[in-house]
Amino acid sequence: MTAFPMAAVAATWSCSLIQLEQSFYAQPALTLAQALIGKVIARRVRRKVFHARIVETEAYVGSHDLACHASKGRTNRTEVMFGPAGRAYVYLIYGVYDMFNIVAGEVDDPQAVLIRAAEPLNGWSADLSGPGKLTRALKISRADNGVALTSDRLHLLDDPADRPQIVATPRIGIDYAREWKHELLRFLDPTSKALSSRSGLSSTPR
DNA sequence: GCGTCGATGGCA
DNA sequence: GCCATCGACGCG
16 A cells, blocks of 8 residues: 555655744743744653644843743742743642743843634644643643753654744733733734634634 | 623632 | 633623
């Protein structure tokens, strides 16, 4: 037969992807949030690995940023943001959803990037078009808080061929953050069909 | 298609 | 008493 065995196809596909190392994350949240658009989440659940391409992020740029949880101080919840970059910061919102963030910047400078939406890759199908839906589908929870993103269970890959267009807009759901609510700290790939429903672009015809 | 609202629990 | 959300519902 002419068809490749499925395992061979998958191996060929992932060969073009390079795992991001810890040093990649040690940059300001402002630039990391943009660099993460087009990167691929690799999430292992038991024996299976699921891949998803990030299409929407938000930067939380430090303790002076009124929308950043660390602006209220260093607490048990925000502790991981004060540590080294490249770890997961996962917390519960509205008593319902876990939010997946990636710690950015330097030690003692609490910055992070919220992963808001992604599109499933490699034949897998799921609705990842929102931060709550994404963590539910990828089974990311507070149990993953503090995990290094160089781990086997959860890490990120770079596709050097993926050079996404990036649009900046205000962040979502932070009306309380005074002047910070207007800052252009949300980034997205405007060509994606998997943007969050509150993105203002997800249903825009093209 | 759009606005409004309730669920739900950890945190300060 | 607040939320870095989602989905259901009412309206039209």
